[in-house]
Amino acid sequence: MAGYLFVVSGDPATARNTVYAILADQGFKLEQTGEWTAKAERGSGAASILLGAAAGKKGRHVKLDIVCTTDAQGLLNVTFRQGTSGASGGIIGAMQANKIYQEVYDTVGASLQQAGVLVSGAPLK
Secondary structure: OEEEEEEEEHHHHHHHHHHHHHHOOOEEEEEEEEEOOOEEEEOOOHHHHHHHHHHHHHHOOEEEEEEEEHHHHHHHEEEEOOOOOOOOHHHHHHHHHHHHHHHHHHHHHHHHHHHOOOEEEEEOO
8 A cells, every 4th residue: 555654853752742643633543553653544434435435535434554663863764554545435535535645644744844853755655
């Protein structure tokens, strides 16, 4: 699945918690699966299946797996992997999911940049 990588300076735990707070502000429910990993979920899987594209942006079910690691320079690498494609809503549902994911990445990147800790951000290949 697609995703995004942010490289962040500063205290790794503070940066991780900041990312989690940004996601919570975006309406995601977070489940920390380890000290440096989490799952984030928003919307309803049932609504996405039953309503398809009509579930819309607010009801579209999207999931993210988040893994935080530090590199040799001590920078925090925050990797987001998309857990759903939106395909249950057909082409329109997939487009809605892609738009939601891009908005999340844009918001996380802008927030980290405003905080002065964003080193880089790029889609995963």
